[in-house]
Amino acid sequence: MILNQRNHLKNKSRAQLNSLSLFLKVFEILMFVLLVLVNLLPFIWGAITSLKSSREVLSFPPKLWGFKLSTEHYARVFADTFFVGIRNSLMYAIFAIVIGVVVGMMAAYALRRLRFRGKRVIFILILSCIPLSSGSAALVVPNYTFFTKLGMINTWYILPLIYLGYNLPMAIWVLMSGMEMVPVELDEAAKMDGAGRWYILFRIIFPVMLPSIASAALFIFLGAWNEYVVSSVLVSRSSLYPIQVSIYNYMGYYGVEWGPLTAAATAAVIPTIIVFAMLGRMMISGLTAGAVKD
Amino acid sequence: MTPSLVIIFLVLILPLFFAVYCSVFNAKAMSFDKFVGLDNFIKVLTNDIYRRSLYKTFLISGASLVISLVLGIAFALWTHKYGGFIAFFIQMLVLIPWVTSQVVGAMLWKWLLNEDVGLINYVIGKLGGSRLHFFSNETVAMGMLIFVIAWRTIGYAMVNVLAGLKGIPQAVEEAAIIDGSNRWQKLIYIRLPMVRTPILISTIVIALSNINNLIVPLALTGGGPGTATSVITIQIYRLGFTNLQFGLSSALSLILFAVTIILSIGYVRVMKYDT
Numbered sequence: 346m347i348l349n350q351r352n353h354l355k356n357k358s359r360a361q362l363n364s365l366s367l368f369l370k371v372f373e374i375l376m377f378v379l380l381v382l383v384n385l386l387p388f389i390w391g392a393i394t395s396l397k398s399s400r401e402v403l404s405f406p407p408k409l410w411g412f413k414l415s416t417e418h419y420a421r422v423f424a425d426t427f428f429v430g431i432r433n434s435l436m437y438a439i440f441a442i443v444i445g446v447v448v449g450m451m452a453a454y455a456l457r458r459l460r461f462r463g464k465r466v467i468f469i470l471i472l473s474c475i476p477l478s479s480g481s482a483a484l485v486v487p488n489y490t491f492f493t494k495l496g497m498i499n500t501w502y503i504l505p506l507i508y509l510g511y512n513l514p515m516a517i518w519v520l521m522s523g524m525e526m527v528p529v530e531l532d533e534a535a536k537m538d539g540a541g542r543w544y545i546l547f548r549i550i551f552p553v554m555l556p557s558i559a560s561a562a563l564f565i566f567l568g569a570w571n572e573y574v575v576s577s578v579l580v581s582r583s584s585l586y587p588i589q590v591s592i593y594n595y596m597g598y599y600g601v602e603w604g605p606l607t608a609a610a611t612a613a614v615i616p617t618i619i620v621f622a623m624l625g626r627m628m629i630s631g632l633t634a635g636a637v638k639d
Numbered sequence: 640m641t642p643s644l645v646i647i648f649l650v651l652i653l654p655l656f657f658a659v660y661c662s663v664f665n666a667k668a669m670s671f672d673k674f675v676g677l678d679n680f681i682k683v684l685t686n687d688i689y690r691r692s693l694y695k696t697f698l699i700s701g702a703s704l705v706i707s708l709v710l711g712i713a714f715a716l717w718t719h720k721y722g723g724f725i726a727f728f729i730q731m732l733v734l735i736p737w738v739t740s741q742v743v744g745a746m747l748w749k750w751l752l753n754e755d756v757g758l759i760n761y762v763i764g765k766l767g768g769s770r771l772h773f774f775s776n777e778t779v780a781m782g783m784l785i786f787v788i789a790w791r792t793i794g795y796a797m798v799n800v801l802a803g804l805k806g807i808p809q810a811v812e813e814a815a816i817i818d819g820s821n822r823w824q825k826l827i828y829i830r831l832p833m834v835r836t837p838i839l840i841s842t843i844v845i846a847l848s849n850i851n852n853l854i855v856p857l858a859l860t861g862g863g864p865g866t867a868t869s870v871i872t873i874q875i876y877r878l879g880f881t882n883l884q885f886g887l888s889s890a891l892s893l894i895l896f897a898v899t900i901i902l903s904i905g906y907v908r909v910m911k912y913d914t
Binding site (some may be wrong): 391394406409448470473480481483486487489490506509513517589621628630 | 640642643644646647649650651653654655657658661669714717727729730731732733734735736738739740741742743744746747748749750751755756757758761790795798799802803805806836837840841843844847848849850851852853854857858872875876879880885888889891892893895896899900902903904906907910911912
């Protein structure tokens with residue numbers, strides 16, 4: 346009898362436990378759905394809006410589906426300065442990536458493998474500049490006045506130079522973490538064979554740390570592709586506009602043109618997402634280097 | 640080494656020294672003719688408009704920071720439980736706002752939150768609520784700005800904390816369980832202290848990024864309604880590029896930069912590296 350009762354109690358508590366864990370499971374799934382929604386909804390809704398006709402964009406209630414597909418906004422945006430913006434930003438980014446990787450490799454090599462005076466100070470300086478790449482409104486006015494005085498605004502090279510400056514510290518940091526993994530013995534063996542420093546750096550070390558180089562390039566690309574504020578004040582000729590400025594211009598003085606704006610935004614985000622999806626894992630390890638020691 | 644230093648000095652460091660020079664002049668557009676000493680600093684620091692802006696900046700940045708840290712840590716603990724592909728997928732998902740352009744992110748939220756034809760107001764209406772005035776009510780506008788800034792940074796915090804959690808040696812957690820600690824004790828005494836560094840770094844980087852954020856306020860609320868969300872970066876931008884007062888805006892930039900530099904120093908101190 347007592348035993349029976351105890352068993353009964355046990356079963357009851359197990360049932361309670363089961364319903365609790367079921368509740369938790371449901372809660373977790375709801376959280377997951379919410380997470381997907383909050384992170385993707387702006388982009389999905391933007392993409393949907395960009396495919397509506399001008400008349401339907403502002404219609405209420407907004408239609409999630411069942412509207413007539415129209416590519417008019419894309420046609421307009423690509424005929425506009427937006428296409429110039431894409432081309433410019435690609436050129437600027439490539440320029441910044443190539444120079445950034447080469448000089449970043451040199452810096453990483455010097456900081457990892459060479460001994461020289463002031464090394465620690467230089468390292469600390471570079472390290473302290475890393476957070477600037479995540480936000481630098483404090484630099485907008487200084488950059489503008491400085492480069493205006495030097496007569497460098499409205500030139501084809503000013504924006505790549507700026508992107509390079511903002512993202513080089515992070516690139517050096519990522520390359521340094523990558524170079525740490527390359528055994529010094531490799532250098533030494535090459536040196537024994539009579540190889541010079543340049544040969545060692547770009548022919549021996551470079552090929553074995555390609556993942557880090559890709560990660561550094563990715564950070565420079567994202568920094569260049571996404572920068573808006575400084576770009577918007579340093580170039581005022583539409584032939585030099587980078588992509589974000591072209592997008593922002595659809596905000597217009599006479600109200601926002603949502604159709605072209607969402608089309609431009611969607612077209613600008615797609616390459617970012619593709620690159621990020623391919624190199625995400627590397628990017629995460631780059632972001633967290635320094636927070637955790639491996 | 641030298642080319643990197645030249646670039647960093649040219650883009651990041653020399654302009655700041657030039658800003659110090661600009662800040663002691665009375666400037667109209669780009670002519671710096673009348674030396675005024677520290678007047679510009681005194682002017683901006685005693686002006687109520689800028690003091691209010693500074694206060695708003697810290698309020699908005701601070702609130703977003705707390706939200707993204709709390710959610711970032713929560714999501715990290717949650718996904719750590721599963722590990723593997725699920726954790727990776729969720730990390731990628733919440734990092735999307737961090738890697739995509741802020742102009743695009745802010746604009747798309749502005750579109751979703753559009754007061755007249757926006758999707759969110761439509762859904763609220765369907766659920767029986769009344770339309771929210773996202774950008775014409777001061778408090779709501781501030782809340783939305785805080786939300787979008789936090790939305791952008793949760794992924795950064797989460798990824799860092801998750802990396803820290805993965806680094807906790809299995810033996811330590813097992814020892815805690817054998818010693819009879821329950822889930823909460825394990826969290827408070829083992830896990831959180833062991834991810835102290837990632838949390839600190841996230842705090843510093845996100846705080847710096849929020850305080851320096853110009854794009855999201857500019858694109859989302861434009862500082863409005865009225866001056867409800869005009870944070871310091873908006874004031875710097877308008878003072879410089881609308882009013883062409885480059886002396887005053889340089890002074891204000893340097894004040895913002897002073898805060899930035901303090902955070903940068905903190906960053907260097909908590910980073911783990913060896914030279």
